[in-house]
Amino acid sequence: MGRRNFIKGMAAASAAVATPALALSEPAKGIKWDKQVDIAIIGSGFAGLAAAIEAKRLGGNNIEIFEKMAVYGGNSAINGGLFAAPNTPLQAKEGRKDSPDTMVADQLKAGRGIADEKILRHVAEHAMEALQMTLDAGAEYHPYLQQLGGHSVPRTYQTTVSCGGGITQPLLKECKKLGVTLSNRTKFEGFLLDEQGGVEGIKVRRGYYFGKEDGGNLEHIKVGKGVIVATGGFAQNINLRMAQDPTLTSEVGCTNAKGATGEAMLEMFRVGAVPVHMAHIQSGPWASPDEGGFGYVSNYSIYNFPHSIAVDRRTGLRFMDEIADRKTRADAQLERRDEQGNPNPPLMITSYKQSKQHPTAKKVLKYGVGWKFDSVEALAEHFGVPLAPLKQQIEEYNGYVKTGVDKQFGKNMAKAKGKYLEAPFTVVRLWPKVHYCQGGVQINPRAEVLNSMTGKPISKLFAAGEVTGGTHGVSRLGSCSIPECMVMGMTAARTILA
Incomplete structure (x- = not known):
C-alpha cells in the first residue's frame, strides 16, 4: 500500500503541470461491458502500429488501436525518422561490416553498464525484419547510411521526408488495409482486473480532447487475448520528470508531442509493474x-x-x-x-x-x-x-x-x-532538449510486463517502446528507438498469438 500511495502521489503531482487526469484501475467483477476485442493496443506510434500489423499477419482478428490525441502516430510521427539495423542491404552495398553483436556492444557502452543486454540483442537480431515491414508498407529512405553518435559503423537509414511520419503514415495505411480498427480521441482511463490481478479489460474515454479530461463518454472494453501498452514516454510531464531530475524544469525545451505525459505508465505501476531507470532522461545534443x-x-x-x-x-x-x-x-x-x-x-x-x-x-x-x-x-x-x-x-x-x-x-x-x-x-x-525517457515499466524479451512482487508476467499485459524502461541504460544511441519500438511491438503480438 505504501508503494501504491507513493506512485499515486507522483501521478497526482504530475497533473499539476501536464494536466493528465489520474487513471484508476478497478476490479472487472460486475462490470457491464460495452464492447469486446481480442487485442487492445494503447497508442498509435511505431510500437502500436507494428504490433497491429504483425498480429494481423499472424491471423489475429478483432484488433483495435486506441489513440488519445486527434491524429495518429503519436511522438513517433515527429521524430527524426532514423532507423538503425545491422546487416542491411545498404551496408552490403557500401561494403560495411556489421552484426547484431557489434550493434549491441555499441549500445552497452552508451548504457554505462546498466542496459538490458537480452532485450538489446533481441532487438538487434530482429531489426531487419522490422525495417522490412516498413519497406513492405511503402516507407522510403535516403539511398545512403548515416553514422550517428556512439555507433562504431554506419548503420542508420533515414526517411526521405526526414521525420518519423515517413514510417507511421505507411504503417497506418497498412493497418487500415488489413482491417485493424482505429480509434482516435480515445483516452485510456485504466485497467479492469480479474481476481488474480490480471488484465481482463480496459476503460477508455471516447470523444476526448486533450486538456479537457472529463469530456467524452466512458466505455468498458473486454479484452480476450491481451493489452499492448505503447504510449511512449513522459517527457512532457514536467513535474514527473522533475521528480527524477530537478534540473529538467519547464525552462528546458522538449522535442516530444504534447501527449507524452505518461498516464498509462503510471497506471501500470499501480497494478504492480516494476519502475526501472526513471531518473535516466535523455536530452538531444x-x-x-x-x-x-x-x-x-x-x-x-x-x-x-x-x-x-x-x-x-x-x-x-x-x-x-x-x-x-x-x-x-x-x-x-x-x-x-x-x-x-x-x-x-x-x-x-x-x-x-x-x-x-x-x-x-x-x-x-x-x-x-x-x-x-x-x-x-x-x-x-x-x-x-x-x-x-x-x-x-x-x-x-x-x-x-x-x-x-x-x-x-x-x-x-x-x-x-x-x-x-x-x-x-x-x-x-x-x-540540448529533453528528448527520450529511458525509464518505464520492466518487461522481458517476450514484451510481457513483470509484476514487482512475484517477478512473473502480469496476465494479458504487454508493453513496447518508450513506455518501457531499462533497455538502454543511462544513454540511448540515436536511431535505436524505432527498431526497439517496432521489434518489441511485433514481439508482443507474437507472444499473444503464440
Missing part, C-alpha cells in the same frame, strides 16, 4: 535553442556532425567529439557558459558544400535558425568568437581530415574523409 520542438536543426545536425566541428564561442575551440554518444555531448554542451554562468550555446560549423546535401539545409537558412558566411572572419565577427584561435582550430581539424586521426577528441573520421572545413560555412547554435 543536436537541438537548437532558436526553434521550438524537434525543429529543422536536429536532423540537419545529426547528418552534419560527422564532418563538422562544434566550438565554444568564448574560446573558438572544439570541446567534444562531435559524434560521441548523446549524453557525453549533451553534458559537454551544458557546460558552455558565459562569465555570469548563463547558457552560451556553442556553434556547429560546417562547409556549405557539405551541409547543403541534407534536405533540411534550405529550411534551416530560410527560417533563420542557421546562418551562412562567406568567410571565417564574418563568422567570427557575427558570433563574437576570437578569430585567431578559430582559424587555428579549423586548420588543425582539416589536418585530422587529411590523416584520418582526430588527436583532440578521438572522433571517428571515416565519414569526414575528404570533407574539409572551407568557406562558405553554415552555422547553427546547439543546446
